[in-house]
Amino acid sequence: MRAVVQRVTEASVKVSGRTVGEIKGPGLLVLVGVTHDDTPEKADRLAEKLWNLRLLDDEKSCAELNAPLLIISQFTLYGDARKGRRPTWHAAAPGPVAEPLVNAVVEALRRRGAHVETGQFGAHMLVSLVNDGPVTLILEV
Numbered sequence: 859m860r861a862v863v864q865r866v867t868e869a870s871v872k873v874s875g876r877t878v879g880e881i882k883g884p885g886l887l888v889l890v891g892v893t894h895d896d897t898p899e900k901a902d903r904l905a906e907k908l909w910n911l912r913l914l915d916d917e918k919s920c921a922e923l924n925a926p927l928l929i930i931s932q933f934t935l936y937g938d939a940r941k942g943r944r945p946t947w948h949a950a951a952p953g954p955v956a957e958p959l960v961n962a963v964v965e966a967l968r969r970r971g972a973h974v975e976t977g978q979f980g981a982h983m984l985v986s987l988v989n990d991g992p993v994t995l996i997l998e999v
Contacts, residue, residue: 859896859904859959860935862889865913865993869928871977872984879975881926884914887987888927890963891935892956893949901959903999905966913993920972927967930977930985931960953980 867883881887888908908927910919920927936950950956957979967974977983 860891861997869987873981885926889932892951901962926973
């Protein structure tokens with residue numbers, strides 16, 4: 859699993875003009891990509907990492923501050939544009955594989971006590987955020 863993590867003061871996601879997920883910070887916006895060999899165990903490890911990552915002010919974690927997370931599925935994180943001008947998506951897991959694993963990350967965070975908002979899997983989403991810092995990390999589990 860691959861995640862792009864951004865520290866935000868606020869973030870939201872809209873589908874068809876309707877807000878489907880929104881957080882007010884401090885918190886984390888997390889774009890999650892799934893590849894073919896990912897597992898529920900990797901989803902749990904990613905959730906643990908996100909919940910305890912010391913990325914917020916004064917090196918605090920979401921767990922310490924009870925800060926919210928906005929999780930958005932992002933298959934394009936596994937795009938490959940090394941050849942030519944058109945990316946390929948071969949490394950991205952198909953929807954029936956990816957969706958349950960993105961949901962597993964969300965559920966694992968919620969089991970830990972996190973307030974989690976989400977986008978809508980497979981939808982065209984408009985994501986808005988105010989990146990705080992800016993701070994952006996790429997995580998792989």
